[in-house]
Structure formats: C-alpha cells, structure tokens
Amino acid sequence: MITSYGVFVPTVMGSGTSLRTGLKIRELGCRKVLVVFDKGLKAVGIADTIVENIQNAGIETICFDGVLSDPPDTMIEEAAEMARSAGIDGIVAVGGGSTIDSAKGINVLINNEPPIMKYFGVQKNLKPGVPMVFIPTTSGTGSEVTNMCVITCTSRGNKDSVVSPVCVGKLAIIDPDLTLGLPPKMTAATGVDALAHAVESLTGGQSNPISDVLAREAIRAINKWLPIAFRDGSNLEAREQMILASMFAGMAFTNGLVHVGHSIGHALGAQFHIHHGIACAVTLPEVIEYTAKTEWKKVCMICECLGVEVSDDATPEEIGALARAAIRTLMKSVEIPNMKELGIPFDALSKIAPLVTGDPGFALAPYRITTAKVAEMLQSAYDA
Amino acid sequence: MWSKLIVDMKSLAVTKELLDEEYRQLGGRGLNAQFMMKNVPPQCDPLGEQNKLIFCTTLFAGTNFTTAHRMSVGGKSPLTGGIKESNVGGYAATLLAEQGVKLVVVEGLPEKDGLWLLYIDSKGNAALEDAAMYEGVNNYELVGKLRERFGDKIATATIGIAGERLYKSASVQVSEFGSGHPSRAAARGGLGALMGSKRLKAMVIEKPKVRYNVEYADEAKFKEVSQKLNKMIAQGAQNDPFHNIGTISTIEVTAVNGCLPVDNFSGKLFPEYKEVGANKFLTNLATRGGRNKLSCQPGCVIQCSNVYNDKNGDYLTSGFEYETIAMFGPNCHISDLDSIARIDRICDDLGIDTIETANAVAMCMETGKIQWGDADSTLALLKEMAEGTEFGHLLGNGCEAVGKALGCKRIPVVKHQAMPGYDPRNTKGTGITYATSPMGADHTAGLTMGRAFDDTGRAAQAYASNKLQVAMCIADSMMCIMAFAHVVPGIPMLGELMAALFGGDSSFSRVSTMGVKTLLTERGYNKMAGMTDADDKLPDFFYNERSAATGSKFDINDYELEVLFDF
Numbered sequence: 001m002i003t004s005y006g007v008f009v010p011t012v013m014g015s016g017t018s019l020r021t022g023l024k025i026r027e028l029g030c031r032k033v034l035v036v037f038d039k040g041l042k043a044v045g046i047a048d049t050i051v052e053n054i055q056n057a058g059i060e061t062i063c064f065d066g067v068l069s070d071p072p073d074t075m076i077e078e079a080a081e082m083a084r085s086a087g088i089d090g091i092v093a094v095g096g097g098s099t100i101d102s103a104k105g106i107n108v109l110i111n112n113e114p115p116i117m118k119y120f121g122v123q124k125n126l127k128p129g130v131p132m133v134f135i136p137t138t139s140g141t142g143s144e145v146t147n148m149c150v151i152t153c154t155s156r157g158n159k160d161s162v163v164s165p166v167c168v169g170k171l172a173i174i175d176p177d178l179t180l181g182l183p184p185k186m187t188a189a190t191g192v193d194a195l196a197h198a199v200e201s202l203t204g205g206q207s208n209p210i211s212d213v214l215a216r217e218a219i220r221a222i223n224k225w226l227p228i229a230f231r232d233g234s235n236l237e238a239r240e241q242m243i244l245a246s247m248f249a250g251m252a253f254t255n256g257l258v259h260v261g262h263s264i265g266h267a268l269g270a271q272f273h274i275h276h277g278i279a280c281a282v283t284l285p286e287v288i289e290y291t292a293k294t295e296w297k298k299v300c301m302i303c304e305c306l307g308v309e310v311s312d313d314a315t316p317e318e319i320g321a322l323a324r325a326a327i328r329t330l331m332k333s334v335e336i337p338n339m340k341e342l343g344i345p346f347d348a349l350s351k352i353a354p355l356v357t358g359d360p361g362f363a364l365a366p367y368r369i370t371t372a373k374v375a376e377m378l379q380s381a382y383d384a
Numbered sequence: 385m386w387s388k389l390i391v392d393m394k395s396l397a398v399t400k401e402l403l404d405e406e407y408r409q410l411g412g413r414g415l416n417a418q419f420m421m422k423n424v425p426p427q428c429d430p431l432g433e434q435n436k437l438i439f440c441t442t443l444f445a446g447t448n449f450t451t452a453h454r455m456s457v458g459g460k461s462p463l464t465g466g467i468k469e470s471n472v473g474g475y476a477a478t479l480l481a482e483q484g485v486k487l488v489v490v491e492g493l494p495e496k497d498g499l500w501l502l503y504i505d506s507k508g509n510a511a512l513e514d515a516a517m518y519e520g521v522n523n524y525e526l527v528g529k530l531r532e533r534f535g536d537k538i539a540t541a542t543i544g545i546a547g548e549r550l551y552k553s554a555s556v557q558v559s560e561f562g563s564g565h566p567s568r569a570a571a572r573g574g575l576g577a578l579m580g581s582k583r584l585k586a587m588v589i590e591k592p593k594v595r596y597n598v599e600y601a602d603e604a605k606f607k608e609v610s611q612k613l614n615k616m617i618a619q620g621a622q623n624d625p626f627h628n629i630g631t632i633s634t635i636e637v638t639a640v641n642g643c644l645p646v647d648n649f650s651g652k653l654f655p656e657y658k659e660v661g662a663n664k665f666l667t668n669l670a671t672r673g674g675r676n677k678l679s680c681q682p683g684c685v686i687q688c689s690n691v692y693n694d695k696n697g698d699y700l701t702s703g704f705e706y707e708t709i710a711m712f713g714p715n716c717h718i719s720d721l722d723s724i725a726r727i728d729r730i731c732d733d734l735g736i737d738t739i740e741t742a743n744a745v746a747m748c749m750e751t752g753k754i755q756w757g758d759a760d761s762t763l764a765l766l767k768e769m770a771e772g773t774e775f776g777h778l779l780g781n782g783c784e785a786v787g788k789a790l791g792c793k794r795i796p797v798v799k800h801q802a803m804p805g806y807d808p809r810n811t812k813g814t815g816i817t818y819a820t821s822p823m824g825a826d827h828t829a830g831l832t833m834g835r836a837f838d839d840t841g842r843a844a845q846a847y848a849s850n851k852l853q854v855a856m857c858i859a860d861s862m863m864c865i866m867a868f869a870h871v872v873p874g875i876p877m878l879g880e881l882m883a884a885l886f887g888g889d890s891s892f893s894r895v896s897t898m899g900v901k902t903l904l905t906e907r908g909y910n911k912m913a914g915m916t917d918a919d920d921k922l923p924d925f926f927y928n929e930r931s932a933a934t935g936s937k938f939d940i941n942d943y944e945l946e947v948l949f950d951f
Contacts, residue, residue, distance in 0.1 A: 363844035
C-alpha cells in the first residue's frame, strides 16, 4: 500500500517554553496579533501571562475571550469579523481544542468570505490567512499540529470540519507547565481524546508508517502517565509526557485520520453536550474491537502498547477482545464514566446511530458497518 | 395514467394496457429492477423465450424537468448473465412520454421466420410491422429508410447487423434529437442481441397528434421545484467541461492522474494524449464545421453532445465520447482522433458497444494478432465484424471471448463485461464499483474519481463507491447522470419533486430508499441468476501488477467488498 504523510508543524517543546511566545511571534514577523482564549483560561491567569509576554516583545495584541466549547460557527464568524476590521497579522491561540479550532476557523475567514460552513470538507484552494501560533493547555486535542478544525454548524445542528493548509499552524508551543493546573476530570477527558486519536489513526484507512510510529508512542505514554497525571496533577514529568503524547497523537491523526470513534463522539456530543474526549471514549473499546476484523495487526500493536500480551496464534476476534478490555481498563482507571452514568437514556442509542453513520468522518471506517451494528456497539458499551 | 405496451413476438400482437399499479411510482432503472425481478426468471437463457426486453422512461418523463427523457433498455444480459439496465439519451424517451407510454415490454419468440419493427403512430396505435426488407441493414441506412417510410417526426431505437447476429456486444442505437442520427447507444451488456433474438429490428415512435398530459399531485409545486432545479443545473453547467467542451475533456484529467487506460490497462502514461484530447477536438470542430454543445434530448441544459466532421468537412460521427476515445485511442495505443471517429461511426452503424469492442481489439493487440496503434488493422477487424466472418463473430462476442480464444492473460472484464476508461488501480473507489456493481464493470454505476480522498489510497474508497452506487440508481431512475452531478447541492428537492408528482412524503429518504432498494433488488436478481462473491472481483492482474504511472496495485481488502452492500 502506498501511503503519505504531509502535515507537519514546527514545534518548540519543554517546561517553560511558553515564555518564548513573544519572541517567537516576533521571529515570525507579526506586529499585531489576535489572542484567542476562553474565559476559563482568563480566570486562571494563564491568558494574561501570555498576553503580557507577547506585549513585552513589542507586539500589539487584540484579545478575543469569547471561545465556547464545541465552537459554533456563529461565534467564529463574529470573531473573524473583529479580526478583519482590526487588521491583525497573526493569531495566537492558547487553550484547548475549542480555542485552537476557533482560531483556525477565524483564519479561514480572514481572506475567504463567510459563512464558514461553505468550507466544510477538504479544501485545496482557500486563500491563505495569517501565521498562527498554538499553545495547548490540555493533553489534549492535538489540534496544534493538525490541518483541521471542527466546528458546530448551528443551522444543521451537527459538527463538521474544515481540512485545509489554512488550518495549519506556523508554530506549536508545547509547555507542560500550562497543564499543571488542569483538574483531574479534564486531565482524564482530554487524555482519552488523545488516546482515541492514536488508536483510531492506527486502525483507519489512511494510516501510514510515520503516523503509526507516533500513534504507538502516544499510546504507550498515555497508558503509563495518564493515571499518574490524573492522581497527581503536579507531577511535571507526567504532564510533560502527556502533552507530548497528545501532540504525537495529533500528528498521527492529522495524517492517518480518525473514524468511527470520533463519529460517535460527534453524534453523542451534539445530542447530549458531553465533553468531546468523553464522548469519543465511551465506545472506543468497542470501536477498536470492530476494527480488528481487518486491522488485527494494528490492534495487536495497540495491545502491546497497553502492556497486554497477545499470543502468536490469536485470532482477529481474540485480539479485538483483548484490546477492548485493555482500553476499557485504562479508561476506568481515570474514572471515565459510561453512557449510563452520564445519564444518556438507553432508547436514545438507536436514534444516535444514524447520526454516527451520517458523520462525514464515518467514511474513513476501515470497513463498512451498518447503522444497526453501530447501535449494537453503543448498546454494548452503554453500562460497560 | 401511463400505459404500457406488451409486444408479443409469438402472436405478433401488441396490446396497450394501463401501467401496473406497482410500477406507477417507479421509472428508469428502478422500474427495470422491479420488473425484471417479477417477470424474468433469473436463470433463463438470455436469448431464449423467457427473457424480456423492456424500454422504459424515467420517473419524471413528460415533465419539464431537464434531462428527464433518458430511456432505460433492460433485460437479462446476454453478456453478463445478470440483470442489465442500459441507459441512453436521444429522442425516443421524449416521444414515448408524449405518447403516454411508460413501459414497452417485448416478450416471447416468433414462431415463424421473419423480422419486425414496432411502430407507434401519431394516433397512439401500436403494431408490429414487417421489417424483413431491413434484414442486414445497418443503423445509419436503416434510420434513413425509416424516415422515408414514416416521415421525420419520429424517434427510433434500432439494431444493426450486430444485434441481428446476436453478438454479445450488440447495442441498441437511439436517434439523436434534431439530427436523427442513430448515435446514442444503449451500449452495455449486449441488449442489442436480446432485441435481435426477439427478431425486432426497430422501435419507431411517431410524435403523437395529442400529447399525453402527466397527472400531478400538485402541478404548481412541481413546476416551482423543477424550475429551481433546472436553474441550478443550468448554472452548474456553465462551469462544466462537459458543457463547454464535451466528455472528451476527461482525457486531460485521466491522462495525467494515471486513470487513462493505456495498452490494455498496462498502467503506463500516454505521452501523446493531447492528440486525442479536448484541444485537438475543439480545433477540428472549429476548422471543419463540426459542433459541440448539442442536446441529445430536448430540454437538456448540459448539452454534452457533438457532431464531428472529417478533414473534408463532411459528417463523420456524432455523440463522440470519452469512453470511445480512451478505449480505442490510448488503450489501443492509437493517437489519431480522426481514425477513432471513423471507428465510432462504424460502431454506431453496426450497433456495437464501443467499450466492449475496443477492449476486444486490445486483446488482439496484446496477443500480437495486430500491432499496437494500428488503426488500419483495427478498421479491418471491424470490417470482419460487419461481414460476419468467424473471427468477426468472435469479436462480436466481446473482450472476454476474444481474450480467451487468443490466450490473453490480462482480460479486463468483470461479470464478463469489459472495463471502461478508468484504471481501477488509480481510482480505487471506481474499481470497487467495477467489482461490485450488479451491472458488471460499469463506470456510470459509480465513478469516484476526484473526490476528497486520494484516488490511489484506501481511505473512504469503499464508502464513496457505496454512496455513489446508490446515487446512480437514483439518477438513472429520473434523469441524466451528467445533470445529476449539478443537483447535489439541492438534492432534498428531489424528494419534493416526487411528492409534487405522486403525493406523499417529500423527504429525501423516499428517494434514497428507492435507490437502495433498486441496488439490492439487482443484486438479489444476480444472486438468483447464479452469481457469487467470486463475481465481485477484478481480474487478478489488477491486484498483482503495479500501474507504472503511480506504483499502485488494486489492493483493496476483499472483506471491504463483501460488506459493501450491508445496509
């Protein structure tokens, strides 16, 4: 099989890197940047620190603090309007996936007419925007190294993505210090999002040797360090490993792409407003089990990275079952709730299934499954 | 209410009846699938008594919806041994609709020797008339004679000697709107042979004095929605190379992405592709008085048809299309557009599928019977087909027959039908369509080239093939696929059209359900005809040989194909 790997974002990483933000932005030649964050990040003081750091480098800042989770297109269009009239020449996003994706959406609209829903899908001919610098504060979205942004289409009530070179950052600043204060629930939720990125990109239709290497490292690291970061958020080593793992998983999936796990995540997220990471995680074990039929070699790798031994003569079904158990164990160890515990009614599941198969990302499933099978998967995971 | 004509070749009687209740909300490919399932035993001999040949119009026949006047020719295919819907443009569907006829069923075999034509006159009377004088007459001469006999307010669907001789590559040729040339082909699957087996030479439809009025549930609503859609399609057409140039414009695309078949699907690139591409075509049209932007049916806004003249400015052929050019051109290593046009004319005249025949010629080239790129020898082979020599007969039976007889190791067929102008290694979704479509190797059943994901990769190819196969079942039930491409932004409106015409649910799921049902019915038919998973594979060489242009093999997982039709 001939595959390719093409999306790459330059990165600076390590404890304290975010202190170089201003310097790096000046190196990129920006003079007036839009800084994008949410009110939560302002409240904990991180936003102010970054803004001040940028200003100290002699760069003018305009702030947009209105990021909402599962960023709605309307919010992005509003922010883009502001950015255009302010005449900014760079965008800095500091925060989680919603923040980074909002920044990307804004960048799409800098030189391309709204509404952003016109640009859903793979876009090869968008007019370029401005340089973007991404500073993740969760572990995480991986969006700082991807070429896509996920946006909620308010008129249709679903999520869709813009996939384009315009969504690729000029620099990712990976500073574990910024995640030291991440509460356990968020640590767990964003950590399993990274896990989903890694295992889905390994088993998806566009997997390739480079994204596979990155995905495997990510899984190993998450397996070891997520429980530690969850229990002891102040453990810097754990935070460092997790933020790197999240980045590796992002690099993996922007090239390898995700599939059914994220389609389920989008459907559940849209209906029940659950955190994206949890929404992807609740059925992830069953999803990986389903992939084993044709991707058993990759699922075997997942088992090994999770510390589960697979015998040489294991059948695809057995490998799938081992992976399912191992992923679930990992998730339970960081107290990821199941759908029952989240209060999702059981009879809603059969209605969720068509939303899953209707998600654009479903096209990347390694082999076709019916809506009925998706419902079965959801039901099987319901109170697992 | 629509009528159907039952043409009984045994008693030589034609009866007109109201269309069966169960078919009243069906058309085109969807109607063909249900009719065949109900009326033609899947295990029957395709050239025997139990097979039926049908002609039917689309769901929107008789309305002002653009391109609604496609005709489906259907039956059990003498070539594939499975269900066949061969879709064609031209003028016949328009006149059938004006006559109030949705479906023509030709059944039984004549008891005595003879040859007949079906004549539907301006008063709506339909009868079989003697056509013995036309035995051995090919399509162009035939159509001329029919116009002399019946006037020129007619549309014709005819077979040439190929259909009479029961060649498995025989087509049914339909007259083009305006010129009346028999250049629109219901080409695939040998339905011309089915027509020949019934000893039916022609269907002649006269423009009726009194035009049939379609009954609408809500005519105003229908007109409102169809106007919107017509406008959308017309706007889309403005930027469509099919409108601005013709289907030959595809050469420029496939020549550079490795999809253009070269030297019997060798996978190589064809450096001389510009000799058989859009620029050459347009230059020749301009300097020789040819034309493009022609509608093959009235009211079409895509207008992808053409008239192509020779060096002297004399008429050579019309409906000169990408498939013919790709398969007789680069795939046979021929780079002279005029020779290919001459070949196109001969194929239309004899009434044979250019895709099937071009692949058969490639078999001759690969095994050294004639040289690659030798247009003269190719014309000589066509002459043998016309004369009915032993080898001519073999050629008439298509690519697989010739390939096997000559010992060719690389026979590009699926379900015995030859492959069209897209190399499946470099458009894998299309390859999946070739492998799994109930129609056999058929690009119009689901061409996935040019979609979001890498055509030579694995991601989303099966998904795209599945979606498009359903979409094409929908399109082939209501309009021309060239126009359907532009309807996609307004696709829910198709549900509204259905409701405005028939009443009931206006949601798109009504339309998509029909598409899925058609596809699964066709598959079910084929299964009952004896087809198995083994028939859902491409020839081995696509799995084993790399395309030299891209390094790709057709490495799609068999399991992905197995579950492709799980709905």
